Amino acid sequence: MDIDASEIVIQDFSTNLNEKYSGNEFNYHTTEGEAQNFLARGILWLLQGLHNIFGIDVHPGFAKLIEMIIYIILISATIYFLIKLLIGKDAVSFFRKKNTLVAPIHSTEEHIDTIDLNELIKNALQEKNYRLAIRYMYLKALQELSIKNLITYHFEKTNTDYKREIDDVSIRQNFNRISYLYDYIWYGEFELNEQGYTNAKESFDQLSIKIKNIG
The missing domain is CATH 1.20.120 (Four Helix Bundle (Hemerythrin (Met), subunit A))
Incomplete structure (x- = not known):
């Protein structure tokens, strides 16, 4: 049996690994890529910018809350314009309480x-x-x-x-x-x-x- 007699070289690893590998590409706790939609990635980019510029750290739960609020606004706006398109009038009046004072006239029954x-x-x-x-x-x-x-x-x-x-x-x-x-x-x-x-x-x-x- 042959014995490996090659010289063993001992590598010295740097002691500042945290600083060297601290970029977003080495953050394995953040889900990115196809798993996130455009809105989520946009919010993440904005919060990361706040962190880089002002040093502000935002809790992930707050980012999720912002995403939900934006979704609610977008859905409400979509419903508004759909109603406006379908009924052909000011959509606000569709949600507004109708005037309860109605003419007490039964045109179908009396002349x-x-x-x-x-x-x-x-x-x-x-x-x-x-x-x-x-x-x-x-x-x-x-x-x-x-x-x-x-x-x-x-x-x-x-x-x-x-x-x-x-x-x-x-x-x-x-x-x-x-x-x-x-x-x-x-x-x-x-x-x-x-x-x-x-x-x-x-x-x-x-x-x-x-x-x-x-x-």
Whole structure:
């Protein structure tokens, strides 16, 4: 049997191994690469920058908390824009509590000619609910048109249906104007103040005068 007679060389290891091998590539307690997504790696990079520049050490649990908060914000923003895209209106109003003061009018059960809309308008104004007052004023316009036989009222008809029934050009144009105001204020949930109500009321008053002047 051959015996290895080569000379043995004793290597002297450096005593500053901790300083020499202290980079991130030698940190085996951190999960990197494919195991982390882009957001987690970005947060880790940011925290490492804080450590390198300011010497700030951040607990790993805090980094996880930041990641969760960012996820919540991103998910909430995505839901907001999806709702806005689907319902075609301000998404905030989708989450906002709806106005519980609803017109006590059952259009499917009683004819509009039997409703005291002047009293309803008065009550709405006393409560400073100008948006509801506009709703009643629009119903009053339909009531006046129906009484004069300028339209045939039915709860399933649309503004366009009524407009087609009005032969008088001036009244039809004025009705088109108040229909626009009503849709914008009521269905658009436009928050109306007293001055805005006064401005809108002028168009309703003009139509009312024209209807009364019809023989």
